[in-house]
Amino acid sequence: MKLAYFMTDKLSKYHYNSPHQMSPLLPSEQPMNDLRPLVAELINNAKDLASQGMPQLRSLLRETLRPMNSFYTNKIEGQHTEPLMIERALKADFSDKPDEAKKQRIAIAHIATERWGEITYPSFDAANFFQPGVLQAIHRHLHTQLLDDDLIQTNDDGTKEKVHPGEWRTAGVKIGNHIPPDPATVPVFMEEWQRGYSHSKAGENAVVALMAAHHRFAWIHPFTDGNGRTARLHTHLGLNSLGLTQGLWSPMRGLAREQANYYAHLIAADKDRQGDYDGRGVLSEKGLVEFIQFLINTCLDQVSFMSGMLDIPSFEARLREMLAAESTKDDTKALKVEAATPLAYLGTVKSMERTKFKGMMGLASRTSDRALADLFKLGIITSKSPKGPVELALPLSLFRYLFPRLWPEAEVNTIS
Template identity: 40%
Template structure:
């Protein structure tokens, strides 16, 4: 049984590994920073809320407790399934979304890579659920933010003794809590994700809490436009394989100086960085304005073939609100070049279908990203949206 902090060293990359990792992480930071130049702030806000739903879906899917994306959208409108099991999954999804929002708002008060933040992530998630909704697979109630008081084995990994958890968390604070630059933070976030999983501080819900922590640790970099959870969930077996690699014991004199394998740690960190790079690259491609214009054009042409209220004259003003932000309804109408009545009908249809959003009945309009348009506007971002409801 693990009980001494030296048993989960190394907690940071070696100098040689750090030199290898730094340029990889630096490219991710540069590419991610450029994302904010590709769409107006109001459009990024809509994307951010979409990614938040997506994070909930994917993080819960990793745990085998996901509900259909359309059910999550319904739950956000307080429409719950009449099927108890499905309604429970909807409530779990809402708890994840609410926890993510609350944790993002708390970022100015706490280091996201501290053990206190991790405990807070667990608390925020599970305090939003009724006792009957937070039962583990063994039927035990998961207590929000409470460190485990019993010994556990996760797959082949025997976690540290319950009594020793505070010592391991204290060591993680020493190594991970200090505020660093974005490139360093990206690498440290990968380290903290695995070592937190290795310690397994909670009886259940460790994975969700750690993914919430990683999301928040990268928030300053990502602004919520991308998250590693999507990459983890798209091939869960690789996620667990990479985590397990970093569980390995040291294998000889050429495998670092700690108790655990430096090579296995490297495998995990490189995997984590590859997931981040993939997510940033995908979102960069999706926000490229030439591509956005073509996909808006394709969507409107497709819909105009089946509904006379859709007009191709909507393409230009939709592109405008995506890239440059909200406009008055009069300006949107003018950009279509249509007659007043026809333009009003078009705007009403776009609002009804969620391609335009507005806070007031006659207020300015901004870009929307309804789930039923994602297969065209953001292909492959959230493909499960298109799966049939069962």
């Protein structure tokens, strides 16, 4: 939530109305060099993760994790709905309660925009990716999917304002104690933002630029609403286009889990320069560097969390636990732990003939027929036709076994 900010005194001016006041846009040479080992660690760890086995599991995860990213980015300002409600919205099942239905629409709009963005910006090109038009395109894509009523936002003081998809704000805003630049100067601040980042070469410089750009964009706050989500999508899409996420992780989960710290670092980076040893810009260089460090550490944490999840032996062990637990239920009592091996194998290939799958279980024919039927019931496999090859599936209801603690809010939803 934010406040509409009106200037009542005609003589008074916004404190920020000239783009040089946003300096520095990047850390100077020394702090930049100090940041390099941390950035290199992120790049190396992310590339290691992306090369881990199980190609089919990885490609399934890209789509499976979109609802989670949407949930977390919307949670940052309380606009989230429950994971199960997102799942329902994806099946066009919307709540009768208008507020809940709106949150469902916001959730699925984010999922679609993230997917669109990954297709639209497949490889990193700073000259293109830091154009203000890219931020406008992301914001527009996200908001044009909503209903007109969803675009009316109520400020903290009760005033209402319409969000115009992809259009810069024309009124003042206040976020916490920060009053972003004069609305009349938003376009020139965004041009300066572009100038500051559009020469960043792929690699360490690009990662630092993405992180710094995240703060400076939030600081300009160029839209009436949706700035946080747009900033996080831009960062996510940038990291994706650099080949670092491969659909396996996103800063959104980390930022939501560290929300208090995220805000504290944004606020610290809003500050004016703190004395002679705080860079040469108007704003605090230390605040900017610490924000960048925070964001990189948040990403590192996500990468390390996922690295424990994707290797074949540990995935197979979790499948075994899932099968043992679910075979105690009346509905799926024909499940057998022997199915863990062919299921894990399905993480590496797109599909498998049913006879081969059953053969890998090594059970008597009727036992494996029944086990296969219960695997369908459980939702861990699907098939395009009644007798066709089987494929791995990752329904939300099984997350608590397959990726424990990845999305705890979804686990709570599905415990039966």
